[in-house]
Amino acid sequence: xxxxxxxxxxxxxxxxxxxxxxxxxxxxxxxxxxxxxxxxxxxxxxxxxxxxxxxxxxxxxxxxxxxxxxxxxxxxxxxxxxxxxxxxxxxxxxxxxxxxxxxxxxxxxxxxxxxxxxxxxxxxxxxxx
Numbered sequence: 001x002x003x004x005x006x007x008x009x010x011x012x013x014x015x016x017x018x019x020x021x022x023x024x025x026x027x028x029x030x031x032x033x034x035x036x037x038x039x040x041x042x043x044x045x046x047x048x049x050x051x052x053x054x055x056x057x058x059x060x061x062x063x064x065x066x067x068x069x070x071x072x073x074x075x076x077x078x079x080x081x082x083x084x085x086x087x088x089x090x091x092x093x094x095x096x097x098x099x100x101x102x103x104x105x106x107x108x109x110x111x112x113x114x115x116x117x118x119x120x121x122x123x124x125x126x127x128x129x
Contacts, residue, residue, distance in 0.1 A: 005071075006100060007071055007074070007075075007076045007095070007097045007100070008069050008071050008076055010029050010076075010095075010097070010100070010101070010102065011069060011076050011078055011093075011095055012066075012069075013025065013028075013029055014026065014029050014102070015064045015066055015078075015080070017029075018061055018062070018064055019063055019064055021061060023052075023055045023056070023061070026051065026052075026055065027048060027052075029101060029102055030048065030051065030101060030102045030105075031098060031099075031101045031102065031103050032047060032048045033046075033047055033048075033103075034047070034048070034051070034101075034102055034103055034104060034105070035047075035103070035104045035105075036051060036104075036105045036106075036107070037104065037105070037106045037107070038106075038107055039106065039108065040108060040109065040110075060084055060085065062082035062083055062084045062089070063082075063083045063085075064080050064081070064082055064083075065080060065081040065083070066078055066079070066080045067079040067080055067081065074096060074097040074098065075094070075095070075096060075097070076094075076095040076097070077092065077093070077094050077095075078092070078093040078095070079091070079092055080092075080093065082109060087111060088111065088112060089109040089110060089111055089112075090109065090110055090111075090112055091107060091108065091109040091110075092107070092108045092109075093105060093106070093107050094106040094107075
């Protein structure tokens with residue numbers, strides 16, 4: 001369990017560095033050969049140089065509000081809200097670790113949408129969103 005807690009600490013540090021706009025801290029958290037995979041856009045980011053390029057060119061970094069972290073072994077799953085001062089995305093990050101640093105990040109995100117009325121009899125509204 002100690003390993004999972006240490007990996008969760010890395011994810012908390014990642015969220016903090018993005019929220020604080022100190023993206024240079026990411027170099028301490030990711031392996032130089034880490035891969036970022038974004039299935040919805042069909043993109044794969046290989047290595048530190050490409051990661052730095054993307055994050056330095058970001059038009060606007062989001063504010064990340066973590067909802068839940070679940071971990072075991074070398075895996076941490078984070079559910080979070082990404083707020084871009086307007087567009088808000090419900091997001092799931094899957095982090096794979098190697099030797100205490102992130103080796104792979106897979107991210108899925110979606111803008112929130114109104115639930116259809118036809119389901120109202122069988123659901124309750126989420127108070128978190």
